[in-house]
Amino acid sequence: MATFVDQVTLHLRAGHGGNGCVSVRREKFKPLAGPDGGNGGNGGDIVLVSDPQVTTLLGYHRAPHRSSANGGPGMGDHRAGAHGETLELPVPVGTVVHDADGSVLIDLDSPGMRYVVAPAGMGGLGNAALATTKRKAPGFALLGTEGWEGDIVLELKTVADVAFVGYPSAGKSSLIAAVSAAKPKIADYPFTTLHPNLGVVQAGEVRFTVADVPGLIEGASEGKGLGLEFLRHVERCTALLHVLDCATLEPGRDPISDLDVILAELAAYPVPDGQLPLLDRPQLIALNKIDVPEARELAEFVRPELEARGYRVFEISAVSREGLRELSYALAELVEADRAVKALTPAAPRIVLRPRGVSENAFEIKVEGGTYGNVYRILGTKPERWIQQTDFTNEEAVGFLADRLAKIGIEDQLFKAGAVAGSTVIIGPGDGMVFDWEPTLTSTAELMTAPRGTDPRLLQNDRPTHGTRRQTYLERMDAKAAARAELEAERKAGLWRDDEGFAIQKAGDEEASDD
């Protein structure tokens, strides 16, 4: 069975950056000739590209796990690591990208749009790049950062100018086949069409696209039949064409009541914000199957009533092709009128959605209560990235991290938030990286905590004074003297004997001599 997939969840993992390299150049007679560790390469981004050649999300349904290449590590002799290759995922035009929470990231509604859906990790700098006049031979390099990893949802919303709606077997697919080059499946059982068919119609100078959707029945809005699910594909259409079956033999059905049912169902369809409700769009009526004599009679009979309700009505036959020309020209007129209006109204400013990394420099400090007093959590793109880049087994690297953090003013903000030396600081969400805060000397925090000319660390002095040292010495001596006296007393009382049971005469003299 052919499957049609119009919604898939992709599990993406963008490549991580390569680590920077620590290396020292060696030359004859000059074993330490300066740092020459190369930078790590960046990972490959994962990019969605809207491609008119692609019509289905089926490939992603079958293989939803996609990952891009990692960056290579830097090497000695200034050799940089290779960059990971960008992974391009072609998707059909009309694909809407949602994040895992369901909010729209971008709508790829025109061909050739590119969207970096999973940014890759950055390569770490090697020690050559970290060298400065003050730090001539860094003994550390930065680590590569992780690429973005997570789920996104792709939803396909076909883009067509005109949507054909109607009961099952009304002849929607037959009509598409008759007016365009599309070859949809046509059969005389309901719900032949399981996914929308697209066709391109050329009417004179005007070229437009049409789509049919699976047949609608009463209660479709509550999920009967194939439900209203598929109406998302007509959300973007300019106009609707009601295809009414005039040759149905089903009891209780006639073109007028069919139309009323469809209208009620369409009214129940919730269009997304900012879009015209389906029934507010221009609509035409096609009375189909007039090649059947009874159908032609019925069509002629109901036509005045439909016209009285304000519709333009066309009597057609998808089989004998009668009336198709007029119908396609009428549809072309609607499409053209709409295009003219859109050309006049200046295009609404394109909303650029930048989901991640809006303000690079910003960080925020959140104060959270913990078991052992307040915990200060630092959140922000840069600090979080810096943590990833730091090799915590390397003291120099940790020092470099501290300098970086101080530079963007984190120390001052921590102080303002009420942190003191020894407070717990966490960088990043969740478990993050936990520190005990040690303010550096140069920070304003330091200057503000202490009066001018003092250093709070000098005040925090727990070295024993001469007096206390003497005191503890005397106490120790007294204790020793007491112990000796006790030992003597026990010896006199005859409590100390050797293995044969004789009293020990000369014991403890050696211990006593070291006083």
Ligand SMILES: Nc1nc2c(ncn2[C@@H]2O[C@H](COP(=O)(O)OP(=O)(O)OP(=O)(O)O)[C@@H](O)[C@H]2O)c(=O)[nH]1
């Ligand atoms: N006589 C006659 N039969 C038609 C005409 N149009 C469609 N049919 C027949 O009606 C039946 C259903 O046609 P489809 O085009 O599959 O109908 P549909 O509206 O796409 O149906 P679903 O996909 O099930 O919603 C087929 O057997 C067609 O041959 C027509 O103009 N005249």
Ligand SMILES: [Mg+2]
């Ligand atoms: Mg069909």
